[in-house]
Amino acid sequence: MSEQKTSKARGWLAAAVLAAACVAFSPGAVSASPPSGAAGLNLPVVLSMYDRVRSLAWHLGDMVDKSDGEPERSDGLRDIETIVIDPGHGGRNSGAIGIAAVQEKYLTLELALALRRQLQSRFPDLRVVLTRYWDTTMDLSSRTHLANRVDADLFLSLHYNAAVHDRAVGFETYYLATRQSIPGATKKPGRPIASADPRVTGVDPEQKLGSSGVQGDELAVLRRDLIRARQHRFSGLLAGLVQQRLVDAVDSADRGVKQANFGVLRGALMPAIVVESGFLTHPKEGRQVLEERHRQHLVDALTDAVEAYDRKKASLD
Numbered sequence: 001m002s003e004q005k006t007s008k009a010r011g012w013l014a015a016a017v018l019a020a021a022c023v024a025f026s027p028g029a030v031s032a033s034p035p036s037g038a039a040g041l042n043l044p045v046v047l048s049m050y051d052r053v054r055s056l057a058w059h060l061g062d063m064v065d066k067s068d069g070e071p072e073r074s075d076g077l078r079d080i081e082t083i084v085i086d087p088g089h090g091g092r093n094s095g096a097i098g099i100a101a102v103q104e105k106y107l108t109l110e111l112a113l114a115l116r117r118q119l120q121s122r123f124p125d126l127r128v129v130l131t132r133y134w135d136t137t138m139d140l141s142s143r144t145h146l147a148n149r150v151d152a153d154l155f156l157s158l159h160y161n162a163a164v165h166d167r168a169v170g171f172e173t174y175y176l177a178t179r180q181s182i183p184g185a186t187k188k189p190g191r192p193i194a195s196a197d198p199r200v201t202g203v204d205p206e207q208k209l210g211s212s213g214v215q216g217d218e219l220a221v222l223r224r225d226l227i228r229a230r231q232h233r234f235s236g237l238l239a240g241l242v243q244q245r246l247v248d249a250v251d252s253a254d255r256g257v258k259q260a261n262f263g264v265l266r267g268a269l270m271p272a273i274v275v276e277s278g279f280l281t282h283p284k285e286g287r288q289v290l291e292e293r294h295r296q297h298l299v300d301a302l303t304d305a306v307e308a309y310d311r312k313k314a315s316l317d
């Protein structure tokens with residue numbers, strides 16, 4: 001078979017398997033409400049099936065022919081199997097509104113969907129789950145609950161920034177503050193996206209540890225502390241890599257890696273960060289963030305950072 005023919009055959013094979021499996025739908029664009037016919041469906045389950053079939057189609061394609069001249073895919077990720085992307089805000093919580101009069105909740109969803117598409121095309125085996133796929137209201141704890149439930153390896157909460165004046169500009173990456181300050185990182189008080197209220201901080205970490213629940217069990221406490229310290233360390237590593245890639249890809253001010261008591265991070269049992277992707281209130285940046293080009297730069301930076309994190313983590317394990 002010629003290269004062209006095998007490539008075509010592989011494409012048809014993948015398409016046929018996908019078409020058979022994706023009777024539900026493939027999320028691609030921001031919609032204001034669940035698509036018709038989706039009522040009663042457990043969307044994360046449907047999308048998880050979609051991901052598995054997509055991955056299978058790739059591998060079937062590999063079995064059919066390994067030299068069909070298609071562009072080379074990434075080697076894949078070694079350590080990361082599941083990523084949860086959290087499009088900030090949604091529904092009644094519209095987030096910030098900037099000079100372009102577009103609500104943050106729509107921008108974060110556009111960004112999350114674009115990031116999901118790119119991650120899946122570069123890493124066909126990766127499972128990418130969004131906390132919301134349309135404009136729906138969600139509290140902070142259910143976002144991290146979801147990440148914990150699907151046993152995510154990373155949690156990325158996507159946001160855009162706002163300030164009371166129009167001079168603030170640039171991007172910054174947050175991870176959770178602890179009592180111990182981390183050298184080189186700036187601590188800032190939490191803001192509304194990040195209530196410190198323990199009622200919104202997510203699941204009890206004890207659940208995941210499989211501890212007996214005995215308060216006096218020193219071993220369980222020690223184990224919990226070790227896991228928390230490790231989660232915190234890797235959140236810092238991830239935040240640093242994301243910020244670095246943003247510096248490389250986005251032509252705006254580097255506001256650095258910061259720590260804060262964001263409620264959306266507090267319940268997460270895996271490395272978790274908040275990315276503040278640009279200021280909606282800045283006269284120039286507030287318009288740039290609406291452009292496809294700006295979004296693509298963010299997506300490139302985040303995808304590269306995920307790969308860099310995976311490499312780094314695999315080398316440390």
Ligand SMILES: [Zn+2]
Pocket residue numbers: 088089095096104158159160193
């Ligand atoms: Zn926000």
